Amino acid sequence: MTELDLALIHALYAAFDDGTLRFSFEPEVDLRTGSVPGMTAHLQWAHPDRGLLDAADVRAVARFAGLADQLDLWALRAAITECRTWHRMAAGTHVRPPRLWLHVGARQLARPTFAAEVTALVRDRGVLPPGALGLAFTEETLGRAAPSSPRLLDQLRARGVAVSVRAFGSWIGSPSTLDLLPLDLVRMDDRFVRATLRDLEGEAVFASMVTLAHRRGAAVLVDGVDTARFAARATDLGCDRAAGPVFCPPLPVDDARLLALGRGRPGHPRPRQPHDDPQQAPYNMQPTA
Numbered sequence: 268m269t270e271l272d273l274a275l276i277h278a279l280y281a282a283f284d285d286g287t288l289r290f291s292f293e294p295e296v297d298l299r300t301g302s303v304p305g306m307t308a309h310l311q312w313a314h315p316d317r318g319l320l321d322a323a324d325v326r327a328v329a330r331f332a333g334l335a336d337q338l339d340l341w342a343l344r345a346a347i348t349e350c351r352t353w354h355r356m357a358a359g360t361h362v363r364p365p366r367l368w369l370h371v372g373a374r375q376l377a378r379p380t381f382a383a384e385v386t387a388l389v390r391d392r393g394v395l396p397p398g399a400l401g402l403a404f405t406e407e408t409l410g411r412a413a414p415s416s417p418r419l420l421d422q423l424r425a426r427g428v429a430v431s432v433r434a435f436g437s438w439i440g441s442p443s444t445l446d447l448l449p450l451d452l453v454r455m456d457d458r459f460v461r462a463t464l465r466d467l468e469g470e471a472v473f474a475s476m477v478t479l480a481h482r483r484g485a486a487v488l489v490d491g492v493d494t495a496r497f498a499a500r501a502t503d504l505g506c507d508r509a510a511g512p513v514f515c516p517p518l519p520v521d522d523a524r525l526l527a528l529g530r531g532r533p534g535h536p537r538p539r540q541p542h543d544d545p546q547q548a549p550y551n552m553q554p555t556a
Contacts, residue, residue, distance in 0.1 A: 276332040278314060279325075283341055287313040288325070290345065292523035294365070295488055295510045298502040303526060305366040305401065305452075307510070308346050309517055322370070339375055343385065347392050349520070350400050353527040355393075364527040366429060368401040368452075373408045382422035389428075397427035401451065404430070407438040409448060420449050433490075435459065442479055450485040457491030457511070460501070470504065477505040 282288045290308040297304055310322040320328075329338040346369040353364035375381050385402070389395055402423060409416045409432055420430045431452035432444060436459025445453060463469040480487050489501045492511035501509055518526065 272331070275328055276334075279312075279328055279332055279334060279338075282312055282314075283337065287315070288341065288345075289313065289520065290349065291517035291519060292367075292526075293510055293517040294515045294523075294526060295508045296514045298498065298506060298509055303365050304508065305368055306518075306523060306527070307368040307370070307403065308342075308349070310342055310370075326372075335374065339372065342369060343371075343388055344392070347388055347395070347400060350395060351393050353524065354395065354399060356524065356528055360528070362527075362529040364399070366398060366401050368403050368429075368431065370433065371402045371404055371408075373411065376404060376408055376412050376416070376419060382419060382426055382428075385423065385428055386426045389426075395427070398429050398451075399427075401429035401431060403433040403452075403454065405434045405438070406432050406436070406440070406444055407434075410438060410441075410444065413447075417448055424449055424451070431485075436463070442476055445476060445479045445483060445485070450480070450483065452488060452508075453480045453485050454488045454490050454510075455506070457489060457497075460489055461497075464500065464504075474504050481505070 289311055291311055292306040292308055294303045295305045295307070296302070310325055312320040312325045312328075314320050326335065326338065329335045346367060350364075350367040353367070357364050378384070389400065404416075409420075412419075423430050429451040430449070431454055432448065432450055433454040434456045435444070435453055437456040440459055440463075460473065463473045477487050486507040487505070488508035488510060489497075489506050490510050492498050492501065492509040493513050495513060498509050498513060
C-alpha cells in the first residue's frame, strides 16, 4: 500500500466527522403539475486535495479501505436526519416536503435485518411521516437478489419506507421486474428510453411497461431528461415524472431545503447566480426548449 493510498484512507476516516462528506439533491418533477414530489440524495466528498468526488469514486475508496459498511451507515443516517430537518422546518405550515430518496446497494439488500435496521435508525432520529423516506435499488441489484427482493421490499413498505427501482433498463429491462416487485416508483434509465422509442414498435413496448407499472401502483419517472421535447414525449407516453438538467441540476443542501419548503415555482430553469436572493426560489421547474 502506497503513502497515497494511506492518505486517502485516512482522509475518508476523517470525512465521516469533518463535514466533507455530503449530499447534493436532485429534484424530480411532476410532468403535469410542475410540482416536486421527491428529491434524490447524491453522495459527494469534498476531498481537500482531489476536489469534489462523486458517489462512485467515494464508494470505490470506501471498498478499498474496508469502510463500505461504515459509509452505507453514514449515508443512511445523514439522509434520515436531512429528511427529518425538512419536516421540522415545514411544521406549522401547509407544506408537505418532498420524499427524500437514497440509493441503496446490494450489500445492504443482502442483509436479512436491513428493514429492521432502517426502522431503528428512523426511530432514533425522530418520527417521520410514512413515505417521507424512500430507498432506491438498481434493477440489477433487485434482480440478482431474487427471490428475496419482494419480501424485503414488502418489509420496508410495511415500515413506512417507500421503495423504487432505479436505472430500469440498464440491466435487462424485464417487465417481470415491474410485475413481481412491490414498488412505489420506477425510474427509467434515459438511455433505455431513448433506445426503446426509436420506432413505433418500441413505443408500444414502452407504453405497455408504463401501463404495467401503473397497474401495480407505481409512478413512472424518466431520468436524464435534457430537452423539452424529450419531456413532452415522456408525458405523451404516460410517464408521471422526470428528472434531469432541463429542469434542475442537483442542488446544495441549503437550496434543497428552500425547495422542500415550497419556494420553487414552475417556470424556466437557469443556473443560480451569485447575486440571487437566497430567500427566493432557487430554481424553477418547467423545461425550456
